[in-house]
Amino acid sequence: MPEVTIKYKTAKAFKALQDVAKAFDMIIEKPKETATNEHLPIRFSKKPDANALSDIWKDNPKTLEEIREKAWGDRR
Numbered sequence: 001m002p003e004v005t006i007k008y009k010t011a012k013a014f015k016a017l018q019d020v021a022k023a024f025d026m027i028i029e030k031p032k033e034t035a036t037n038e039h040l041p042i043r044f045s046k047k048p049d050a051n052a053l054s055d056i057w058k059d060n061p062k063t064l065e066e067i068r069e070k071a072w073g074d075r076r
Helices: 011-023 064-075
Strands: none
Touching: none
16 A cells, blocks of 8 residues: 655644545554654763773773674684
């Protein structure tokens, strides 16, 4: 079945669309919800500090080559 998307601004406009849909035997489906940050299982900082990550590898230094080798292995 072909589909179209119609955007509306007011409840009155939506009601009119529902009436037209009934008259022409069309179906109006509830829009799919889009993901937002509120639904993620992690929380984001309002003021992120990238410097807080500066020492995460200080006790286990790795070179870029070592990281690439572990990630890609023989696929390079």
